[in-house]
Every structure is written in structure tokens, then in C-alpha cells.
Amino acid sequence: MNGPSATAQEDLWIVRGTWTTFPNEVPALRLENDSNWTGINAVIARAADTASSITIHNTDSLDHLCALTWGNQFNTLIEAGTAATIELPALPTGVHRFGLTDTIGERLGAFSMVQVGLTEITTNSSPIFHWNLGDWNTESIAQIDSGSYSGEGAQYIPDQFTINEQTYPATADDANGTVEVQLGDTCWIAIANHGLMDHVLHFHGFHVLIETSTHHPDRVGWSKDTVPIKRGEGITVRLVANLPGMYPVHNHNLIAVTNAGFYPGGMITHIHVQP
Amino acid sequence: MKTYFHLALFSALLCSTSAMAQQIPPQLFSGMEGYTFLPDGTAIPIWGYGWVADGYITLPGPLLSYEQGDDVQLNFTNPSPESHTIHLHGLDVDQANDGVPTTSFFVATGEETTYEFTADNPGTFLYHCHVTTTLHLTMGMYGMILVTRPDMTLFEAGPAYAQDVPLLFSDLAIETNLQPVASYPFHDIRPDVFMVNGASGDQLESSDHIVHFEPGQPLALRLGSMAYSRIQCYFPEELNAVCYMSDGRPLPAAFAPDSLHIYPGERFTVIIEPDADWDGYLPCEFWSLTDETLESTASIHIRDAALEVPKITLDQRIGFPNPAQHHIQWSGAEQLTISVFDARGNFVATERLEDGLLDVRNWPHGVYIATFPNGHATRFVVTD
Numbered sequence: 001m002n003g004p005s006a007t008a009q010e011d012l013w014i015v016r017g018t019w020t021t022f023p024n025e026v027p028a029l030r031l032e033n034d035s036n037w038t039g040i041n042a043v044i045a046r047a048a049d050t051a052s053s054i055t056i057h058n059t060d061s062l063d064h065l066c067a068l069t070w071g072n073q074f075n076t077l078i079e080a081g082t083a084a085t086i087e088l089p090a091l092p093t094g095v096h097r098f099g100l101t102d103t104i105g106e107r108l109g110a111f112s113m114v115q116v117g118l119t120e121i122t123t124n125s126s127p128i129f130h131w132n133l134g135d136w137n138t139e140s141i142a143q144i145d146s147g148s149y150s151g152e153g154a155q156y157i158p159d160q161f162t163i164n165e166q167t168y169p170a171t172a173d174d175a176n177g178t179v180e181v182q183l184g185d186t187c188w189i190a191i192a193n194h195g196l197m198d199h200v201l202h203f204h205g206f207h208v209l210i211e212t213s214t215h216h217p218d219r220v221g222w223s224k225d226t227v228p229i230k231r232g233e234g235i236t237v238r239l240v241a242n243l244p245g246m247y248p249v250h251n252h253n254l255i256a257v258t259n260a261g262f263y264p265g266g267m268i269t270h271i272h273v274q275p
Numbered sequence: 276m277k278t279y280f281h282l283a284l285f286s287a288l289l290c291s292t293s294a295m296a297q298q299i300p301p302q303l304f305s306g307m308e309g310y311t312f313l314p315d316g317t318a319i320p321i322w323g324y325g326w327v328a329d330g331y332i333t334l335p336g337p338l339l340s341y342e343q344g345d346d347v348q349l350n351f352t353n354p355s356p357e358s359h360t361i362h363l364h365g366l367d368v369d370q371a372n373d374g375v376p377t378t379s380f381f382v383a384t385g386e387e388t389t390y391e392f393t394a395d396n397p398g399t400f401l402y403h404c405h406v407t408t409t410l411h412l413t414m415g416m417y418g419m420i421l422v423t424r425p426d427m428t429l430f431e432a433g434p435a436y437a438q439d440v441p442l443l444f445s446d447l448a449i450e451t452n453l454q455p456v457a458s459y460p461f462h463d464i465r466p467d468v469f470m471v472n473g474a475s476g477d478q479l480e481s482s483d484h485i486v487h488f489e490p491g492q493p494l495a496l497r498l499g500s501m502a503y504s505r506i507q508c509y510f511p512e513e514l515n516a517v518c519y520m521s522d523g524r525p526l527p528a529a530f531a532p533d534s535l536h537i538y539p540g541e542r543f544t545v546i547i548e549p550d551a552d553w554d555g556y557l558p559c560e561f562w563s564l565t566d567e568t569l570e571s572t573a574s575i576h577i578r579d580a581a582l583e584v585p586k587i588t589l590d591q592r593i594g595f596p597n598p599a600q601h602h603i604q605w606s607g608a609e610q611l612t613i614s615v616f617d618a619r620g621n622f623v624a625t626e627r628l629e630d631g632l633l634d635v636r637n638w639p640h641g642v643y644i645a646t647f648p649n650g651h652a653t654r655f656v657v658t659d
Contacts, residue, residue, distance in 0.1 A: 156566045157463045197565050198505065200538040202364070204373055207524060223524040225365045226540040228505075245370030246378045252540035253503060253564050254409040254461070261460015263409045270378075 009033060012042060013057045014064055014078070014100065014110055021160055021167060022259050024138045027145045029110040030165070031099060035059050040165050041099070041112035043130050043176070043190075048093040048117025057083040064105040068114065069097040069232060070214070093117030094212035095190045095234030107144050109134065109165060113192040113234060121188070121211065121236075128188045129179050133229060133267065134162040135195035135256065156196055161256040161266035168250075168257070168268035179249075179271040181241045189237050193229040199256065199267065200228045205247035206271065208237035226252060244275040302350045303339075305359040305382075305404070305416065306332040311447070313468060314476035316612060316625040319452050321415035322404075324361075327352065334473040335443050335501070336418030339402065341394040343424050352387035357406070359416065361390055364401035364540060365523050366420070368392040375405045394422040397430050398523025399497040399542040401443075409461040413451050417501040419443045422523070429495060429544060430525045434517075436546050437492035442575065444537065445470050445501040446561070466503050469561045469571035480576060481614075481622030487580035490551035498535070499542040504561040504570055506537040513550045514557070514577065520544035539564075547577070554578040592647070594633075598656035605631045608647065616644045 017037035019028035033042040035057070046052050056066050058078040065075040068088060078084040091114065099111030111132070118128050135158040143149035160167060164177045171177050181187050189208070193199055207223045210216075215233035229235055250257050251267035259265030307322040309332040324336030341347055353359050358381040362374030372390045373379045382388050404416035419441050428435050446466035451458040458464075468475055474484050488494055496516075500506050510516040510532050519529045521543050535543055556574040563570050594603040608631040615623040615633075623643065626633055633645075635657045646652040 158565065159460075159462050197567075198538070200540060200564075202540045204362075204375065205367055205370070207367060207522065218530075221527040222521060224522045224541075225367070226522055226538065226542075228536070228538040228541065243367065243369060245373075247370065247373065248375055248378065252538070254412055254539070255464055255503065255565070258409060258461045261462040263407050263461055264377075 009042070009044060010053075011055045011057060012044070014060050014105070016060045019109070019165070021138065022262075022265075024142075024260075026138050026141045027108060028141075028165075029060060029064075029100065029105055029108040031056075031110050031112050040174075041110065041132055043113055043115060043132075044098070045115045045119065046088065046091065046117075048120060049090045051090045052088045053085050054088060055083055055085045062104060063102075064100045064110070065102040066099065066105075067101045069099075069101075075101050088114070091116040093121060094214060095192050095236055096214065097192050097194060097232060097234055099194070104144055107141060109136075109194075111194040113190060115190050118188060118190060118236060123186065126185065126187055127181065128190055130176050130190040131163045131192075131201075131269070132165065133191065133193045133195055133199050134160075134165065135197055135199070136160040136162065138260075158195070158197070158256075159260050161195075161251060161258070163267055163269050167259050168265050171269045174269070177269045179239065179241075179269070180274075181272070182274050183241055183244050185241045185273075187239050187241065189239060190234070191227075191229055191237065192234045193231055195231060198228060198230045200226060200252050201249055201267070202226045202252040203239075203247070203249050203271070205243050205245065206239055206241075208239045210235060211238050212236040239271070241271070241273040244273045247271045247273075302327040302352065303337070303361070304332075304352045305355050307355040307357065307414075309334070309415075311415070311473060312625060314478050314625065316627050319447060319449060319468070320455075321447075321452060322355070322411060322455075323415040324418060332415075334415045334470075335445060336402070336416070338418065338441055339420040341420070341422050343394055343397045343422055345394045345422075347390075347392050347394055349390040349392075350387065351382060351390060353382040353384060356384055358383045359404045359406055359411070361402050362405040363390065363392060363420065364403060365398075365542065366392055366394070366396075366400050374402075381406055396523050397422045397424050398520055399441075399499055399544050400523055401499050401501060401540065401542065403501065409464070410451070410455060410458060412501060413448055413458075413464060413466075414455055415445075415447070415452075417443075417445065419497065419499055421497060429519050429546070433525060434519060434529075434546055435493070436495040437489075438494050439497055440486050440494050441472065441497045441499075443472055443499050443501060444504075444506045444559070444561075444573075445473070446503055464503065466570070469502070469504070469573060471559070471573050471575060475571075475573065478622065479573060482616070483622055485576040485578060487578060488547070488549050489580050491548070493546045493548040496545040496547060497542070498537055498545060500537045500539055502539060502561060503564065504539075505564055506559055506561060507534055508537065508557060508559045509534045510545070510547075510557065511555055513553045513555060514547040515549065516545050516547045518543055518545045549577060549579070552579050552582065554582055592651075592653055594645075594653065594655050598658040599635050600658055601634070601636050603633050603635060603655050605633075605645075605653075607631070611648055613645045613647055616646070
């Protein structure tokens with residue numbers, strides 16, 4: 001298992017593939033580091049308060065819109081089979097959502113985060129883990145892609161809940177999601193909620209310090225074991241690994257710790273502190 | 276079966292008073308054959324925790340109270356047909372005592388264990404079963420933990436207060452509770468009963484759910500949620516509320532909340548010092564996390580303890596026999612629904628009378644007050 005990774009790359013690729021999740025296979029779109037399908041959205045890093053750009057290559061057969069969900073950012077059209085460069089403004093330190101904003105692009109899951117200034121706030125190259133949170137109604141994903149979607153009716157009923165596009169127990173093999181650290185280490189976790197609902201993560205064994213938040217700036221500096229992440233929110237938390245052992249982190253909205261309704265599953269990962 | 280039902284009934288009847296009373300030595304047990312009662316008297320099956328010494332489970336489970344610095348040994352036995360655990364939510368205990376079957380251990384039928392931890396941090400915490408968590412919590416296996424300080428301050432150099440007021444929000448999905456074995460899949464659980472300290476609707480107006488204060492004596496509201504919903508509480512100005520803590524830690528800066536959002540598993544500690552003579556409500560809303568619809572509301576009644584309590588008019592109806600050992604029967608009350616309170620005014624049960632008959636077998640001996648739909652009341656005594 002490799003350590004967590006976010007890079008300052010200049011390019012991302014829109015790649016189409018299939019998301020195999022119990023009990024369904026559904027079409028999916030991802031923002032990848034290259035044109036190869038991994039099924040996991042890439043995370044990019046930028047310095048704080050510094051303008052930059054990124055080029056998006058669209059390998060899909062459909063046109064897509066792409067945007068940073070911060071301030072008054074405009075959608076950029078990326079026609080099928082072409083590339084477009086998006087100018088990123090100088091951003092404050094924190095986690096900002098970035099991805100496709102057209103209905104198919106967003107609901108098929110091409111959304112990730114820009115980690116801004118996080119390497120500057122960490123110490124001694126401490127690891128920065130990341131969790132892209134998602135909730136999905138898999139039946140509607142296929143309908144949206146095929147053009148037969150007619151709305152979800154009065155109630156949204158998600159049946160899959162993901163961390164970095166994976167459900168538990170696959171989350172255990174995710175080097176970006178499973179927090180693997182040594183006793184006494186300090187690490188950071190960048191979290192973005194791309195779903196259609198608020199989520200709330202409970203940390204076993206630890207309190208974390210909220211360091212940045214796009215939607216709850218009033219909570220910066222709070223020490224919490226149960227952290228709400230509102231729909232569309234990006235936050236950064238700091239964790240001091242002062243207790244050896246294996247500890248779950250999971251959504252405490254308990255419908256979200258299931259896969260297609262079966263427990264355990266969904267938004268569960270672990271903190272593993274080596275003695 | 277009938278005997279068992281009455282035992283369970285008895286359990287639920289005493290829920291509201293016993294939930295806040297800790298036995299010495301503490302020995303918690305888990306059960307899967309209890310009941311809670313909706314405001315209309317409907318009995319809903321629950322699973323939960325109770326004190327071995329009492330012999331019944333409650334909704335929520337008993338309040339666990341410790342002092343900061345205590346080396347806690349929480350004894351737990353599981354006589355129920357399935358495995359259970361106790362997860363000490365927010366106490367940051369070590370892996371062995373974390374109560375998660377896959378990383379710690381579970382307590383199988385007939386087994387017992389002792390969870391050990393040091394109560395390092397004062398604050399508001401929770402506990403719950405972590406076996407098939409979605410189902411076991413929905414069934415009622417949760418409660419609140421308070422870690423307090425002997426000097427009655429919230430934390431070191433923190434504000435002083437006079438009394439703790441635990442307020443645990445939770446919910447029930449009736450279909451799940453009625454048929455837990457057939458309740459898969461879990462992703463579309465939609466609760467339909469929304470509770471504070473196990474009470475909903477009119478039950479929140481019973482004397483043991485009304486929060487009484489004395490002017491100048493601050494109360495620490497211990498707000499926590501085991502619900503599926505986002506709870507939103509609105510603090511009237513007259514409460515002079517200040518939020519000092521969340522999740523068992525002091526906030527960098529206390530603040531006066533107009534409202535608070537409490538997500539599943541979160542806790543807040545809010546000190547209130549209401550205006551003298553105030554008699555009002557802390558309105559709380561339950562919002563669905565999946566589609567942001569308002570599911571229900573609950574109003575917590577807060578009133579100055581010095582305000583006169585409305586007098587009860589005694590009813591001329593005479594129950595027979597009185598004192599009663601097994602049953603008591605009122606003539607002219609054949610199909611009425613009555614509410615029963617104990618001698619201290621604590622709500623005991625809402626019962627629908629058949630042929631005017633109330634079954635009091637397994638009720639503890641004592642004086643009770645039955646109130647009839649016309650607002651009148653009558654006393655009766657249960658003997659051994």
C-alpha cells in the first residue's frame with residue numbers, strides 16, 4: 001500500500017468506465033491523472049493565494065462542463081474529444097470541490113478536490129489523507145446516462161455511500177483513505193462532500209481539530225469526534241495519533257454504513273496507528 | 276407470554292425515572308424483549324440496556340455518570356439471544372475497549388465483560404451497541420454518558436452550573452422495530468417516531484420531561500443525538516443560552532446560539548439561565564438528512580419551578596379493590612384511556628381500559644394517580 005497522494009499536476013482526463021458495486025454495475029465518469037481508467041478521481045494540490053490553471057482532456061463521447069465550486073466561478077465547456085484550460089483563481093487555504101457540473105458528469109461521479117495550501121500547514125512532510133465523500137442512487141445513475149431519467153420523485157433514496165469512490169470493505173485497501181500512521185504522528189485529512197446530502201463522520205479513538213471549512217468557518221479550531229460535512233463542503237482536520245491500534249471512522253447517519261442496504265458497508269474506513 | 280409482557284410493561288413504565296438513576300455497583304445488561312409506549316399507548320418492541328439490579332431495559336438506556344479522573348470499570352452482561360457490545364462514543368478509549376466487534380470484541384449470549392477506561396475529559400458522551408449498528412441502534416440500544424466535575428464547573432476554569440439536564444434525541448422506525456429480522460435493506464429506513472429522552476408528542480408534557488429551573492441557578496443542557504435526522508434547536512432569548520462545549524471538549528470561544536444543528540452522534544453542552552417566571556419551550560426540529568424535509572418537531576418545556584402547578588380535581592370515581600394487588604376496576608370507565616403518574620408526579624403509563632380494568636400485577640407497590648380524559652384524577656394504591 002502506498003501513502004496518500006495529491007499532486008500539482010497541470011492536466012486531468014475525463015475518463016468513462018464502469019463502476020462495479022454490489023449488486024449493480026453502473027456507468028461512471030472520473031477525473032483521472034491520465035487517460036487510463038482507475039475508477040478513482042485524482043486529487044490536485046495548489047499553493048494558497050496563488051492563481052494557477054489546469055487543462056482538462058475530455059476522452060468521453062459527450063461534451064461536459066467543468067468548474068471549481070468556489071465563489072463565482074464559471075463553467076467551462078469541454079467538447080467531446082477536446083481539451084480546455086481552466087484558470088483557477090488565487091484560493092484560500094482549504095479544500096475546494098472541483099469537477100464536472102453538467103448533470104451526467106456530476107451524477108456519474110467526476111468530482112474531486114483541490115487541496116489548497118495544505119502542504120504549507122502540515123509539518124515535516126506529514127501525510128495528507130483525503131476522503132471524497134459520495135452518495136448514490138445507482139438506479140438513477142444508469143437512467144441519467146441513458147437519458148431515461150425522469151426524476152427521483154419526492155424522496156431521494158441513496159443505496160451506495162462512498163469514500164474515494166469505494167465502499168467498505170474496499171476502502172480498507174485505499175492508501176489515500178485508510179489513515180496509516182505511527183504512534184505520535186500528526187496527520188491531516190482533507191474531506192469533500194460531493195453527495196446530494198449532508199454527511200457526518202464519527203472518529204473512534206480520537207478527536208480531530210478542524211483546521212479549515214468552506215461551510216462552517218465558525219467551527220475552525222473546534223476539537224471534535226463527530227464531524228458534519230455539509231453538502232458541497234470541503235474541510236481539513238488534523239489528527240494526532242496518540243493511541244495505538246485500529247479504529248473505525250464511519251458515517252454516523254447509519255443508513256450510510258451499508259451497501260445496497262446491507263451492513264456493514266458504505267462510508268467506513270479506519271485509522272491504523274502502529275505502535 | 277402475558278407475564279413477560281407485564282414485566283416488559285413494568286420496565287417501560289419506570290423508564291423515565293430510572294433512566295437517570297445509576298445503581299451501585301453498576302452492572303449493565305442488554306435485552307431484546309422490551310417495550311416502549313407511544314403517546315397513544317401503542318406498545319413498540321425495543322432492544323436496549325438496563326441495570327441488572329432493576330431487571331428491565333429502558334429507552335434510552337440508563338444514564339451513565341462519572342467524575343472526571345474516574346478509572347471506570349463498566350460491567351456488562353448479555354443474557355439476550357444475540358451478541359452485543361458497548362461502544363463508548365467520544366471517550367477515545369483504546370482499541371480493546373472500543374466496542375467494535377471487528378476491531379475489539381463482541382459479547383456473546385450468556386457472556387459478560389468489563390469495559391475499562393479513564394474518564395479524562397469532562398463532557399457529554401454517548402454509548403451504543405456496535406453490532407449490526409444500523410439495526411441495533413434503530414431498535415434502541417443507546418444511551419448518554421456524562422463526565423462531570425465535583426466543583427460543578429463544565430471544565431477546568433469553565434463556567435459553573437447547578438444541574439445537568441440530559442436531552443438525548445433519537446427516533447424509532449416502527450416497521451423495523453416490529454419486524455427487525457425482516458428489516459433489510461437498511462438504506463431506506465425512515466423513522467416515524469421522533470423522541471427526546473425516549474418521549475414524543477404529549478409525553479414531553481409529563482412532569483418528568485418538563486425542565487424546571489430556579490432563577491439564578493444555571494442548567495447545563497446536555498444535548499446529544501442518536502437520531503437519523505439533523506436536529507435543529509431554537510433557543511428563545513429568555514433562556515440566555517451560551518454554548519460552551521461540543522463532543523466533550525471546550526470550544527475555543529463560547530457563543531450565544533440562536534439555533535444549533537445537532538447531527539447524528541454529535542453533542543453540545545449549553546448553559547441556560549432563564550429569566551425568572553419564564554414558562555416556555557425549546558423548539559426542536561427533526562430534518563431528514565437524505566432530502567432535507569422536516570420530519571417532526573419536539574418541544575421541550577422549560578419553566579420556573581416556582582410557578583404554580585395547575586391543581587388536579589379529584590374524581591369521584593372509586594376504583595375497586597383499592598388497595599389493589601392484581602387489578603383495579605373503575606365503573607363508568609369501560610373504554611377510557613387513562614394516564615397514570617406516581618406519587619411524585621412522574622409519568623408512568625398511558626393505558627386503555629378494557630371493562631374499566633387496569634392490570635397492576637408486577638407494578639411496584641405505592642401510591643398512583645390515574646387521570647381520566649375529562650381531566651379529573653383519582654388515587655389508587657398497589658400493594659404486594
